[in-house]
Amino acid sequence: LLALFSCNELPTDVGFKLINDTITVKVLSSDTSNLIYKTETLETSPSVVNASILFCGVANQTQAISVIRFAFIPDTLSYLTENDIISSKFFIYPNRYALGDTNNANFSFTVKKVENFWSVNSNWDSVSVPGFFSRDVGNYSGAIQLKDTMNSVSLDLDKKLITEWLQLRPDTNATVVNWGIALIPNPNSNVIYSFGGEGVGNSTPTKIPLIQVIYKDKNS
Numbered sequence: 422l423l424a425l426f427s428c429n430e431l432p433t434d435v436g437f438k439l440i441n442d443t444i445t446v447k448v449l450s451s452d453t454s455n456l457i458y459k460t461e462t463l464e465t466s467p468s469v470v471n472a473s474i475l476f477c478g479v480a481n482q483t484q485a486i487s488v489i490r491f492a493f494i495p496d497t498l499s500y501l502t503e504n505d506i507i508s509s510k511f512f513i514y515p516n517r518y519a520l521g522d523t524n525n526a527n528f529s530f531t532v533k534k535v536e537n538f539w540s541v542n543s544n545w546d547s548v549s550v551p552g553f554f555s556r557d558v559g560n561y562s563g564a565i566q567l568k569d570t571m572n573s574v575s576l577d578l579d580k581k582l583i584t585e586w587l588q589l590r591p592d593t594n595a596t597v598v599n600w601g602i603a604l605i606p607n608p609n610s611n612v613i614y615s616f617g618g619e620g621v622g623n624s625t626p627t628k629i630p631l632i633q634v635i636y637k638d639k640n641s
Contacts, residue, residue, distance in 0.1 A: 478613030480521025490601030521612035532559035
């Protein structure tokens with residue numbers, strides 16, 4: 422039994438003039454005409470100095486953390502104490518990309534001090550060992566609204582952390598001034614947000630994480 426189905430309605434006029442009255446089939450790649458001459462799989466490794474996107478949050482059974490190390494710390498402020506510091510703020514700049522429930526977002530993270538070596542070769546197993554992160558040095562809680570112009574996210578950072586880094590900076594015996602900080606999302610989060618990273622290159626740079634310290638100098 423052969424059944425043929427057809428339709429007696431006229432085709433839509435949208436784009437109809439673009440369709441030719443005949444169809445031509447041509448071979449793009451064959452024994453005599455090699456258009457596709459090679460296929461291969463490329464593996465691209467991330468670069469520790471060009472991580473243009475940072476992620477933090479929890480969504481769809483996925484947890485994202487970010488580890489950030491800061492350079493260009495002054496070597497002339499080792500005399501500062503916590504009482505000298507008026508404010509210490511950490512700024513990150515969200516992008517218009519998020520994964521999860523952005524309409525009913527529940528987002529928070531804890532900033533922890535990093536105590537161990539990490540590099541571009543680090544993975545989840547190497548950063549999840551006990552003692553890799555130590556004390557809490559900051560907290561953030563609040564949904565981030567995705568807009569054409571994204572506002573920065575800021576939070577207070579532990580003043581003691583800043584004085585530790587400043588005191589180590591001029592110490593010639595100090596192998597490492599700092600291993601940085603880590604953004605650890607809280608388990609009750611339901612969204613992963615993206616933030617600007619270092620973004621080295623000639624194109625328009627992303628806004629990178631920064632720390633702003635307002636302090637009293639030796640002349641108060």
